[in-house]
Amino acid sequence: MNALTLPDIAAQASRQALPLDWVGMCGIALPVVIDGQRTSALADAGVSLDDGEARGIHMSRLYLALEMLEQQNLDPALLRQVLQRFLDSHDGLAQQAYLRIHLDLLLKRPALVSPLAGWKRYPLSIEAQLKNGMFHVELKIDVPYSSTCPCSAALSRQLIQQQFIDDFANQALQHSAVLAWLGSTQGIVATPHSQRSHAELRLRLDSFIDELPLIAVINDAENSLGTAVQTAVKRADEQAFALANGQNLMFCEDAARRLNLALRRSPGINAFALRVVHAESLHAHDAVAESRWNWEA
Structure with a gap:
């Protein structure tokens, strides 16, 4: 019995000749290495379909190219290599390549006073693009903190x-x-209201940067606010946290200005857009402030 050639439907000509901006896959599960530690992530991988005559791209080639992320430390050079492989595997079809990686960055953070420490989760997205030979990397980091009105x-x-x-x-x-x-409740009859808040940071990195400044950016943001949420604590840590909140009273506008000034001084960042959200304990709505620097939508 003669073997039949498997059909390649994607290679057939499109019935409607029209280029597409982005074609690929979202939510691909894979491990990545961050600062030497392997962690689970979800990836969105795609390319432009510039050849309007082609019916589709070769998605399996994108999937296989992601294997490069499994063993090597995630940095701008590796991201560029993956994007270049996307394009090389779609020569004649695509001129632009895209990769988004979503993960939770886990950092062990010390308590304020005691020797305790615990893990804190920072939702993180890394977006990389290779368009017409130009390489860009953006970071999206969510940093939680406390705010007292x-x-x-x-x-x-x-x-x-x-x-x-x-x-x-x-x-x-x-x-x-x-x-x-x-020291009595008879005397201290009122206390100010506080709320758990978070800063959504979107950062555009310099093209020459060698490493992803994840921990440095988080440290700069938390230091500027002064009220990072805690993990494992003793009473001495809780008291120190109360002191930090009392010394860093802030509206959402104050928090946005603090972060703006801190991020301008952070090395490796050439533009950013930030959004702070204070989940009000007085009101049923949130208080929000946004700020940008060198940012073009």
Whole structure:
């Protein structure tokens, strides 16, 4: 019995000659190596279909090219190699290649005071493009933090002042009595409201950068805000966290400005767009601020 040649439908001519901007696959499961650690990720891989006469691309070739990501540390050079393989395997069909990698970056973060430490999750996307010989890499990083409302803090202080007047009116003040009052719920009658917040950072990297500045960017962002959420804590850490929130009262506008200034100083970044979201505890809606630098949509 003669072997039959398997049909290649994708190689047939299209009935409607029309180029396409992006063709590929989304949600491909694969392992990647970040800073020497292997982690699971999802990848979106695609190319442009510039030959409008062609019916389709060779998706299996994109899939096989992703094997390069399994063993080598993820950096701009490796991303470019993968994109170039996308194009080489579609010579005559595609002039542009795209790769998006979605993963959770796990970093072990120390407590503020105690020797404890724990793992914190940072949702991360890495987008790479090779278009007409130009290579671009963008990062999307979500950084959680805590925010305490300055207005609520001021109103709480005013209530405490009024309670102090009511409790000590026409009395000779004694140090021990005032100290006890300050440590009681009778004296501290109000506290400011805080909320878990997060910063959505979208960063465009310099073309000459050798490494992905993931940890450096996260550290710069958290240091600028001063109220990074914690993992494992003892009471001393919780107290230090309360102090950090009290010393870093901020509206969403304040947080956006802090991040803007910090990211401008971060090496390897030539443009960014950021969005901060404060999940209000007073209101049922969120407070949001956005800021850009050198960013063109």
